[in-house]
Each structure stands twice: as C-alpha cells, then as structure tokens.
Amino acid sequence: MMFINKLSHIIKLCLIALSFIFIGNAQAEAFKFVALGDMPYSQPADFLRFERLIKVINSKKNAFSIFVGDTKSGSTPCSNEHVHKMTSYFNSFKSPLIYSIGDNEWTDCHRILAGAYNPLERLEHIRTLQFNSSNSFGRSKLKLQRQADVMPIFRTYVENSLWTRDNFLFVNLHIPGSNNNLGRDEESNKEYALRNEANLAWINYAFDLAKEKAYAGIIFAFQADIFYSDETANGSNSGYRETVSTFRDRSENLTIPILLIHGDSHKLKIDNPLLSSKKKTLENVYRLEVMGADLVQAVEVQVNSKESSPFSFRPILIPLNVLGIENKK
Numbered sequence: 001m002m003f004i005n006k007l008s009h010i011i012k013l014c015l016i017a018l019s020f021i022f023i024g025n026a027q028a029e030a031f032k033f034v035a036l037g038d039m040p041y042s043q044p045a046d047f048l049r050f051e052r053l054i055k056v057i058n059s060k061k062n063a064f065s066i067f068v069g070d071t072k073s074g075s076t077p078c079s080n081e082h083v084h085k086m087t088s089y090f091n092s093f094k095s096p097l098i099y100s101i102g103d104n105e106w107t108d109c110h111r112i113l114a115g116a117y118n119p120l121e122r123l124e125h126i127r128t129l130q131f132n133s134s135n136s137f138g139r140s141k142l143k144l145q146r147q148a149d150v151m152p153i154f155r156t157y158v159e160n161s162l163w164t165r166d167n168f169l170f171v172n173l174h175i176p177g178s179n180n181n182l183g184r185d186e187e188s189n190k191e192y193a194l195r196n197e198a199n200l201a202w203i204n205y206a207f208d209l210a211k212e213k214a215y216a217g218i219i220f221a222f223q224a225d226i227f228y229s230d231e232t233a234n235g236s237n238s239g240y241r242e243t244v245s246t247f248r249d250r251s252e253n254l255t256i257p258i259l260l261i262h263g264d265s266h267k268l269k270i271d272n273p274l275l276s277s278k279k280k281t282l283e284n285v286y287r288l289e290v291m292g293a294d295l296v297q298a299v300e301v302q303v304n305s306k307e308s309s310p311f312s313f314r315p316i317l318i319p320l321n322v323l324g325i326e327n328k329k
Contacts, residue, residue, distance in 0.1 A: 030304035031166055032061070034316065037068035037102070037223065037263035038292020043076055049296040049321045050089065056318055057298060058094040063165055064142060065093055065298075068263040068290060069102025069176065069223030078109035078117050080125065087130055087137070096142035101126060101159055102223040102263070103176035107188070119181070120191060131158040144172075147202050154198040162206060167216045168303055168310075171206045173199050175222035177264045179232075180239025192239055200246055207250040216305045217257035220247075225264035225289065227273045248274050251285045257310050258285045259301075266293040270313055286311055296321045 034057050040046035057065060071086040072078075083105075090097050105126060109117040134149065136142040147160035154160075161172045174195060178184075182192040203220070210218050226240035227233055233244045251258050251274060260273070269289035274282040288311075291297050298316040 029166075030302050030306075031063045032300055032302045033063045033165075034060075034065040034298050034300055035068065035221070035261050035288060035290050036065065036292075036298035037100075037290050038070040038266055039296050040071070041073045041293045043072060046296055049318075052318055052321055053296055053298060053316070054089065054092055056316060058092075060300070060316075062095055062300065064096040064098060064136070064138070066170075066172075066221045066261060067097055067099045068221055068261055069100045070104045070263060070292065071102065072104055073293070074104045074108040074111060075113040077113075077115040078105065078122050079115065083126060083129055090130075090137035091139065093138040095140055096136040096138040098136050098142070098144070098161070098163075098170075098172055098221070099130065099159075100172055100222050101174050101176060103178040103181070105176075107176055107178045107181045107184075110184075120187065123191075127156075127158055134161070147198065147205075150205070151198075151201060154201060157195065157198045157202075160198065160202045162202075162209075164215070166303070167305055169206060169210050169213075169215045169218045171202065171218060171220045173202060173220060173222040175199060175224045175226065175240070175243060175262075177224045179237075180224060180243075182239035183237060196239070196242060200242060203243070203246050204250065207254055210256065211254055215256065217259065217303075217310055219259045219261065219303075221261045223263055225262055227287065228265060244274070247285070248276065248282065251282055252276050255284050259311050260285065260287045261290070261301075262287070263290050263292050265289060266291060266295060268295075268299065268315065288313060291315075294323045 040050040106119050106122040108114055109119050109122045134144050134146050136144055142163060144161035144163050146158055148155045148158045159174045163170050180192055181188045206218055226244055232238055234241055268291045271287055272281050272283060272285060273287040274285045276282050290299055300314045300316055302312045304310050
C-alpha cells in the first residue's frame with residue numbers, strides 16, 4: 001500500500017510538472033493578427049469584396065485585427081448611416097478589432113462630394129458612437145487601456161489606446177492623412193496642435209512602459225503614411241515631423257523591435273523607414289504599409305518572441321477580390 005501511495009504521489013508530481021511545461025510552451029508560442037485598412041472605397045460595389053475579406057479573416061485563428069483607418073474614399077458622403085454601417089462591419093469580425101481613425105472619416109468631410117460637413121462635428125460623432133467604451137469592436141471584445149483613462153489631461157482622445165499580447169505592447173494612435181489636419185484653416189490648426197500633443201505623449205508613454213516592463217517589442221498602428229516623402233516626414237509645414245522625430249529618438253534609445261503599421265498610400269510595403277540621428281538605418285524599426293482602395297486584401301502578421309526579428313508577414317489575397325476579375329467570368 002505504501003508503495004502504491006508513493007507511486008501515486010510521483011505520478012501527480014509528474015503531471016504537475018508536465019502541466020507547467022505545456023503552459024510555458026503555450027505562452028512562448030507565436031501568435032498572429034491581421035492588419036488592414038483603406039476600405040471599402042468604391043461604394044456600394046466594394047461592400048461585397050469587403051464582406052468576402054471579413055469571411056476569410058473570420059475563418060482563421062488570429063488573436064485580433066487592426067484596421068488602420070479610411071472606411072471610405074474622400075469623395076463619398078460622411079453620413080451617419082455610413083458610420084453605423086462600418087460599426088456593424090467591425091462588429092462582424094469574429095475576433096477583436098481595433099480601429100484607428102482615418103482622414104476620410106472626418107478631416108476631408110468638408111469637401112462637397114463628401115457632404116460639406118464640419119470636420120470637427122464628424123469627429124465628435126465618431127468618438128461618441130464608436131469609442132464610447134474601452135472595449136474593442138468584434139464579436140469577441142478586447143479590453144483596451146485608453147489614453148483618456150490613463151491621462152485625464154487628454155480625456156478627449158478616447159480613440160488612443162494600448163493593449164498587450166505575449167509580452168508585446170500594441171499602441172493605437174489617431175494620426176490621419178491630409179497632413180494630420182494641419183494647414184487647412186485656423187480651426188484645423190488648433191485641433192491638430194492639441195491632438196498632436198496627445199499623440200506624442202501617448203508614444204512617449206508607450207516607450208517608457210515598454211522599458212519599465214521589459215516588453216519584447218512595440219507595435220504602433222495609425223492611418224497616415226508619415227513617410228510618403230521627405231517633405232511629408234521632415235518638412236517645416238509637415239503635420240508629421242514631430243511624430244517621426246519622436247519615433248526616431250525613442251527607437252534609437254530603446255533598441256527593441258518596433259513595428260509601425262499604417263495605410264493611406266494603398267500599396268503593400270515592408271521596410272525600415274527610419275534613419276538614426278547619424279543618418280544610418282534604424283534596423284530595429286520596421287514598417288508595414290497595408291494595401292487598400294482598389295486592393296481589398298489584408299496582411300497576416302506573425303509575432304514570435306523567440307526570434308531576434310520577431311515579425312513575419314503573409315498577404316491574405318482573395319482571388320475574387322482582384323479588381324476586374326468578376327467581369328472576366
């Protein structure tokens with residue numbers, strides 16, 4: 001009997017040890033998420049293409065999706081109906097979806113074809129309807145940490161948020177195209193200055209947090225192509241100059257892998273976009289520009305903390321979504 005009891009105890013210890021091994025392996029496993037944006041542009045024609053893409057994304061095992069802004073073109077109406085429709089689309093994603101606001105949703109809404117709206121009124125409507133809680137979109141919700149809750153001085157910016165996954169920090173920022181809303185008129189310049197201050201504070205907070213918590217890397221998501229040209233990134237009238245310099249300075253001093261995800265220019269691009277203060281490539285900073293507009297596709301990103309270069313990319317290409325393919329059938 002004593003031998004049986006000892007054997008039983010040994011078996012229990014072995015099972016406990018194995019459970020810790022399996023838990024450890026699970027925590028160390030790579031995970032995947034999807035990045036997409038700048039769609040559906042041509043409406044209503046692109047609604048079907050967007051629905052196909054959502055269906056394919058929902059069939060995969062991804063931790064979440066990140067939508068980097070522009071839910072329509074800049075020459076289609078910025079209506080309440082469109083905001084509600086996109087909210088419904090975002091909530092049809094099976095896994096959580098995090099949304100960065102683009103310029104076509106508000107800064108460009110003063111255009112006649114967009115409905116001649118007041119851009120600030122449109123932005124307020126989006127914040128009230130789509131960012132009224134700290135939860136993500138999607139059928140499965142992700143609890144986000146919002147800048148508005150962490151930094152009361154920036155309580156307006158409910159769209160800026162962060163979350164973590166397997167020792168990686170994810171940061172959502174409201175940096176839209178159209179020069180970050182700088183330069184159109186006095187009202188837009190004032191809005192830009194206040195939001196830019198909030199964005200810079202949120203970027204710095206993320207780097208400080210990553211250093212304090214010893215995170216393996218940081219992933220930032222926003223809409224604008226802040227690297228479109230040297231004038232865009234560094235020009236005296238650029239609405240992105242301080243953002244680019246902050247990313248550069250902080251990435252140069254905290255040499256963990258950094259991934260910047262954006263849309264805006266509609267072409268799939270993966271590169272090292274930043275130069276150091278000594279004009280050398282910052283090899284720890286990667287950029288993923290997602291496809292969009294006519295290209296209603298997405299990118300699956302794998303993150304593996306075991307790799308020194310932890311990010312890998314695979315386009316999600318749907319043959320039926322290739323422009324003009326339906327007309328050839």
